[in-house]
Amino acid sequence: MKEIFLPIATILLVSRAAGWGVARLSQPLVMGEMVAGILLGPSVLGCVAPKTEEWLFPKEFSSVLSALGQVGISLFVFLAGMEFGIERRRISRAAAIAAGGIILPFLLGGCLALFLPRDGSFFAPHLSRAVAVCFLGTALCVTAFPVLVRIVQECGLAGTDVGNLVVAAGAITDGIAWGMFAAVLGFESGNGWAMTIAAGGGLLFAVLVLTVGRVGLESLARRVRRTRRSAPVVFGLVLVSVMLASSLMERLGLHAVFGSFLLGLAMPRNLLTKELASKMDFLVGAFLVPIFFAYSGMNTRLDLVATPQGLAAAALLLLAASFGKGAGCWAVARWSGEERDAAWIVGSLMNARGLMELVFANMARERGMIGPELFSMLVLMTLVTTILASPLVEWARRRGLCRLDSLSRSGGSVRSPCGTSDPAEL
Numbered sequence: 411m412k413e414i415f416l417p418i419a420t421i422l423l424v425s426r427a428a429g430w431g432v433a434r435l436s437q438p439l440v441m442g443e444m445v446a447g448i449l450l451g452p453s454v455l456g457c458v459a460p461k462t463e464e465w466l467f468p469k470e471f472s473s474v475l476s477a478l479g480q481v482g483i484s485l486f487v488f489l490a491g492m493e494f495g496i497e498r499r500r501i502s503r504a505a506a507i508a509a510g511g512i513i514l515p516f517l518l519g520g521c522l523a524l525f526l527p528r529d530g531s532f533f534a535p536h537l538s539r540a541v542a543v544c545f546l547g548t549a550l551c552v553t554a555f556p557v558l559v560r561i562v563q564e565c566g567l568a569g570t571d572v573g574n575l576v577v578a579a580g581a582i583t584d585g586i587a588w589g590m591f592a593a594v595l596g597f598e599s600g601n602g603w604a605m606t607i608a609a610g611g612g613l614l615f616a617v618l619v620l621t622v623g624r625v626g627l628e629s630l631a632r633r634v635r636r637t638r639r640s641a642p643v644v645f646g647l648v649l650v651s652v653m654l655a656s657s658l659m660e661r662l663g664l665h666a667v668f669g670s671f672l673l674g675l676a677m678p679r680n681l682l683t684k685e686l687a688s689k690m691d692f693l694v695g696a697f698l699v700p701i702f703f704a705y706s707g708m709n710t711r712l713d714l715v716a717t718p719q720g721l722a723a724a725a726l727l728l729l730a731a732s733f734g735k736g737a738g739c740w741a742v743a744r745w746s747g748e749e750r751d752a753a754w755i756v757g758s759l760m761n762a763r764g765l766m767e768l769v770f771a772n773m774a775r776e777r778g779m780i781g782p783e784l785f786s787m788l789v790l791m792t793l794v795t796t797i798l799a800s801p802l803v804e805w806a807r808r809r810g811l812c813r814l815d816s817l818s819r820s821g822g823s824v825r826s827p828c829g830t831s832d833p834a835e836l
Contacts, residue, residue: 414474417467418701424450425700443700444768444793447707453786457713467708479705482698483769484656484670489690490555490584491674492683503746504578510742511583511760512551515734519543519550522730526723531714532784541598545774548590549788550731554764555584557796561759565803572752576759579739584766591770592668598779608663615658616672624676631682645686648677665773699765706768706789709775714783715790724787731791732798736761751806758802767792 428449429442448454456463467475523546524539526532533542558580567573596608630644655669677683715724740757748756771788774780780788 414471417471417475418478420466421446421450421700421704422697425703441793441796443703444764444796446700447703447705448710448712448789448793449707450704451707451710453707453710453712472705472708475701475705475708478698479702480666482694482702484652484666485690485694486699486702486765487667487769488652488670488674489687489694491671492677492679492687493555493559493581493674501578501582504575505582506746507575507579507739507742507756507760508582508586510738511553511579511735512586512738514738515550515731516547518547518730518734520547522546522726526784529781531781532723533780534778537598537779541594541779544590544594544597545779548587548594549767549770549774550734551583551590552587552763552766552770553580553583553735553760554762554766554796555580557762557764557766558759561762561799561803565800567755567803572748572755575748575752576756579756580760583760587766587770588668588671591773592665595665595773595777596663598777611662612659612668615655615662615669619655619672619676623673624678627676627682628678631678631680644682645689648686667769667773703768706772709772709782710786710789711782712786712790714786720783720787723783724790727787728791728794731763732761732795735795754806755803758806759799762796762799763792764796 425443425446427442428446432442432445450463450467452463455466520543523533523543526542526546528535528537528539528542555577559577562573562577567576592608592612627648630647633644652670652673655673656666657669659669660666677686714720736757738757739760740753743753743756744750767788771780771785771792775785
C-alpha cells in the first residue's frame with residue numbers, strides 16, 4: 411500500500427516542516443502548505459531528483475490525490491462560508507472598498523488577457539477571447555478571505571475598527587468573485603441550455619438552502635443545545651449535506667465548492683457552528699488541505715516561467731494583480747474617510763489571495779481553460795501576494811503609519827473562527 415500511505419505521509423511531513431518554517435518568519439500556516447506543494451512538485455523535487463518524485467508519487471496515485479484534494483477543498487470552503495459574516499453598520503463602506511478591489515483588477519486582468527496567446531500554454535485554443543478576458547479579470551479580483559481572517563488575528567487587528575472593516579470587505583469581495591466565476595464557467599461551456607440549467611439551478615439551490623435549509627439547520631442547532639448526545643449524529647448529517655450539496659453543483663455544471671460554500675452561509679452562528687468548526691479544523695487543515703496544495707504543486711511548472719517571455723508575463727501579471735487590488739482598495743478607503751494608516755492596512759491585506767486563488771486556478775485548469783504556463787504564473791502570483799501581506803502591515807506599524815493604540819476597539823460582537831458570534835448564543 412506504499413502507493414497510498416507513503417505519498418500522504420510525505421505530504422503531511424513536508425507541510426508541517428514548511429509550516430514551522432514560515433511561522434518563524436511571521437507568515438500564516440497556509441503559506442507553509444503552499445510552499446510544500448511547490449517543493450514536492452516538478453518545480454523542485456522533480457527537477458532535483460526526478461526518480462525520487464516518480465517513486466514517491468506514481469502517476470496512478472494522481473487520481474487518489476485529486477479526489478482527496480477535492481473533498482478537502484469542499485470542506486474548507488464550507489468552513490469559509492461559516493466565517494462569512496458582515497456587521498450591518500459596515501456594509502456600505504465595506505461594499506465600496508470591495509468594489510474598488512474588484513473593478514480595477516478586473517479591468518487590468520482583462521486587458522492583460524487580450525495580449526496572452528491562446529495556444530494551449532496560457533489559454534486553451536478553443537477558449538473565446540471574451541471568456542479569457544473574464545476569467546483572468548475575475549481571477550485577479552479574489553481575496554483569500556479565510557487567510558485574511560487569520561492574518562488579521564495574527565497582526566493584532568482582530569476587534570479593531572480597521573480589522574472588522576477589512577474582514578467585511580474581504581467577505582463581500584469573495585462572495586462577488588464566486589458569483590463572477592460561476593458566470594465565467596457557464597459562458598465557457600458554450601451551451602445555452604446548459605448555461606440556463608446551471609444558472610437557474612444554482613440560483614434555485616441558493617434560495618432554498620438560504621431559506622428552508624437555514625430553518626432546518628437552526629432546528630438541528632437547537633437539538634444540539636438540548637442534548638449533547640445527539641451531537642455526533644448531527645455532525646454526521648451536516649457532513650452528508652456538504653457532500654450532497656457539492657455533488658448537486660457538479661451535476662448542474664458548476665463546481666462542487668459552490669454548494670459547500672452556500673451551505674456554510676446557511677449555518678447558524680451559534681454552538682453548533684463553533685463545535686463543528688473545532689472538530690473539522692484538524693481534519694481539514696492538517697490532513698486534507700495540505701493534500702490539495704500538494705496536488706496543485708504537482709501541476710505547477712515554475713521552470714516554464716524561467717524564460718525572458720515567461721518572466722515578463724509573470725511580472726506583468728503580478729503588477730496588475732497587486733496594483734489593481736492594493737491601489738483600488740486603498741483609494742476607496744481613503745475616499746470613504748479612512749485615515750492613512752487604516753487605508754494602507756486595507757490595501758495590503760486585501761491583496762492577499764492565498765487558497766481561493768488556487769481554487770480558481772485549479773478549477774480552470776481541470777476544465778481545460780488555461781495551460782501550464784498561466785497556471786504556474788497564477789500560483790507564483792498567489793505566493794508573492796500572500797507572503798507580502800503580513801510584512802507590509804508590520805512595515806506600516808514600524809514606520810508609524812499604523813498605531814494600533816489609536817484604532818478604537820469596536821464593541822459588541824466578537825470575531826471567532828466561525829464568524830461574528832454573540833456570547834449569549836455560546
